[in-house]
Amino acid sequence: MAANRSSGSSLFPWLGIALIVIVADQFTKTLILGDFRLYDSRVVTPFLNVVRAHNTGAAFSFLDGASGWQRWLFVGLGLVATGFIVWMLKRHGEQRLFGWALALILGGALGNVIDRLLHGYVVDFIQVHYRDWFFPSFNVADSAISIGAVLLILDELLRVKRSG
Numbered sequence: 656m657a658a659n660r661s662s663g664s665s666l667f668p669w670l671g672i673a674l675i676v677i678v679a680d681q682f683t684k685t686l687i688l689g690d691f692r693l694y695d696s697r698v699v700t701p702f703l704n705v706v707r708a709h710n711t712g713a714a715f716s717f718l719d720g721a722s723g724w725q726r727w728l729f730v731g732l733g734l735v736a737t738g739f740i741v742w743m744l745k746r747h748g749e750q751r752l753f754g755w756a757l758a759l760i761l762g763g764a765l766g767n768v769i770d771r772l773l774h775g776y777v778v779d780f781i782q783v784h785y786r787d788w789f790f791p792s793f794n795v796a797d798s799a800i801s802i803g804a805v806l807l808i809l810d811e812l813l814r815v816k817r818s819g
Contacts, residue, residue, distance in 0.1 A: 665748030666741070669758040676762025680795040681769060684778040696782070703783055708792040709776040726771050733768035737761060752810040759803030766796030 691697075691707035698704055712725060740761045748754055770777045779792035 665754075666745050669744045669748055669754045669761075670741075672755070672758035673762035673765065676759060676796065676799045677766045677769070680763070680766035680799070683780070683795050684770065687778055687780040691780070702785055703781070705780055706782045706792055708779040708782075709774070710779050710792075711776045726775055730768055730771050733764045733771075736764050737768075740764075750810070752806055752813070756803045756806035756810055759799040759806065763796035763799035763803065766794075766799070770796075 687705070687707050691705075693707055693709060696704050696706040740757050744754060744757050744761075767777045777794065777796075779794050779797070781794060781798070782792045783790040
């Protein structure tokens with residue numbers, strides 16, 4: 656019973672990190688929605704713009720042109736992923752790098768689910784470019800998911816190195 660209690664208590668810091676990601680994501684998107692019209696763009700540096708874009712699809716606008724059913728597919732996937740991540744955090748919350756990875760992915764996934772529920776699309780606004788090449792626009796939630804994925808890979812590589 657004590658193991659369950661300590662495992663459950665280690666869930667709360669990770670949920671706090673996820674909440675910070677959600678708040679930062681939604682705050683920045685609210686600023687963009689308030690100050691930019693769709694496709695408005697402002698140069699920040701020679702390689703970075705702030706632009707308002709709407710993505711009804713997934714990463715790299717996958718299924719962006721579908722007829723609307725994808726909204727509910729991605730909401731459902733985000734909610735299933737949320738349940739799985741919370742379960743994993745409850746079981747392995749004592750593993751710091753793994754916990755950070757999952758908390759960032761959780762916060763990012765929920766940030767984008769909130770957009771889909773509120774707007775029917777995800778608000779993207781960070782645009783990285785070089786000369787005439789433009790990376791697809793993204794947001795704080797996408798950044799958290801990407802960083803979390805890198806941390807997951809790093810965690811696995813370190814785990815393999817320790818066991819080998």
